[in-house]
Amino acid sequence: MRFTLTEEQRQFGAAIHELLTDADVPGAARSWADGDHGPGLAIWRALAKAGVTALVVPESAGGLGASPVDLVVACEELGHHPVPGPLAESIAALPVLLADLASTEVLAALASGDLIGTLAVPPVLPYALDADAAGLVVLAERGAVSMSPSGIGLRSIDPARRLFALRTGQELAANAGDQVRAALYQGTLASAALLLGAGRGLLEACAEHAKTREQFGRPVGAFQAVKHQLANVLIGLEFARPLVYAAAIALGTDEPTAARDLSAARVACADAARLAARTALQVHGAIGYTRECDISLWLAKVRALSSTWGSQAEHRAVVLAALTEPRTGPWS
């Protein structure tokens, strides 16, 4: 057993972090929210160059065929910097869903980043995220998979997310229940890692604010009431992370416990990210309640993400069922 990232995986994560630190991700997220996808798409292209969009695509279709652990490494950084766009959909779920259903050209385009995709899987994922920015919009309903014309956009609680209810279109497959489930698992794993990363971004912003913002003649971070809240956030994140990696390993090796491990990871990551969001807002005070403050970019995203790819209640039920009646999974 060696439950730690390889040096290569660490470097991969560090490279994405560096790339996103240099790009103006907060600016791109704000433009995205205003309907201008340009700066965000430029970041997607840079990420594609770094291999992020090719991770899950099979090697036979021009992808990297990387492990779910690599996907988690990347997604934690994509959440850490609040990258806009259908990340879990395009880089995690669709490559799995379409591996046997779409042409090599479509898969290669997803891998190269030339094509951004999104999907809806009612009732778990009733809306397709950012279909207006996607060249490929997929609806998977009751095991049937089709290409869909995008419908009318609905506003999300997160201004950088736009949600689209889809109508059935050109059919790709009629009975693809197994692929749909596998895609949901992969997307859920990505969402857990995105939440974990968002929690980290919030905590870092929060700690920085607490060190510099002064009240009563001292940095607010010197007050124990503030310190202890931040400590609780770090505890939540640090103990959620190993659950995500364990889920990635289980998914990659097709363990019978994969569904349980995945749901456990998602519950812990969403809880940790929500605590990070509430704490970051409270520690920032009124400035945190503004669009101008960067923490706003994560705050609503955490709330939105923690109810997609399965609710907390649904995932807790999966864990409990797996413990008492092994061999059950969600969406089976």
Add this chain to the structure above:
Amino acid sequence: MDLDPDPVDEAFRAEVRAGLASILPGQPLPSVNTEEGFAAHREFERKLADARLAVVSWPERYGGRDAPLSQWLVFEEEYYRAGGPVRVGQNGLFLLAPTLFAHGSEEQLDRILPPMATAEQVWAQAWSEPGAGSDLAAIRSSAVSTEEGWLLSGQKTWSSRAAFADRAFGLFRSDPAAERHRGLTYLMFDLRAPGVTVRPIAQLDGEPGFAEIFLDEVFVPDADVIGEPGAGWKVAMSTASHERGLSLRSPGRFMAATDRLVRLWQSGSDRPREGRQAHGERIAPEAPQANRAIAGREAIGDRVADAWIAARAYQLHTHGTVASLADGGTLGAESSLGKVFWSELDVSLCETALDLLGPHAELADRYWADSYLFALAGPIYAGTNEIQRSVIAERLLGLPR
């Protein structure tokens, strides 16, 4: 990155499992905090030592097996899975021994470790004083240097196991002019030496799980100073992370308790699946299917899931720590994260079980009632969780002091 069990560790697991099965008592032992129970636990430790299972991670010459950290964790998993008794010598095994390995002389290691491993000598800790709890550096008990050694005077309190133990260790102020962390010396002393008065303190359950120790010019030879005189704070703190972290509360304990909680949730009974009586527990006749009758049982399901998720998180986090230590990493302020996490997990999993037992929960001398009372102390001992949170904020997040 993988979670594949190591074949050598698994072979070790089989050996531990078989070894424990042959020595675990058929009947639960009486409480360790009674004279009779203390003696019974000491006797059990002797058997554990004879099977070379008492201190698997220690060097062979002191009764161990030179087992790596991963195998120590396997031992713990098996020990708690089998329902092994409370380790009566744990203060010595998990607190004093790591300090001796880091700072003790050869003579001290040779003299102190073998009887510690067999529980021939059981150790109590003597850290806190009436005026020095969380603020441990406020210690006032003194060690006065004489020609032959030291004379200890003062008062220690909340001293676990001191009511029945043989010896104790703690910090004493050896330089009356020095303040706070300076001028402290780490000393070991005999609880039955002239000048020592031990006054047991009844804990929540009424039993003397800890005691006050009054010292009146108690003589201690130079040989019982650990590290340099005056450097006691450094000596104690260098191994404090052991107490907060892995060695005090390993994941095996919480995985075993959570498995039990899941059984309780599922069937109304938390007896081990193997049909064998759990060891080291005082079990009174239990109402069968007790939890079935609890109104609103379904609402407790989420908490059962959360308890398992947290125990699993602690286990996985520990696997990560083992890997990082193997790569040459060290255990520092990070151990404060674990201390807060396991102590809160312990309380909440016990509370969940008691809630599942409904009106039967209040019956005393049962596994969950005893576990609950024990768990309540977790957020207080080994450095309160408030102290740990401040450590986390200042050392890991860089917030100002």
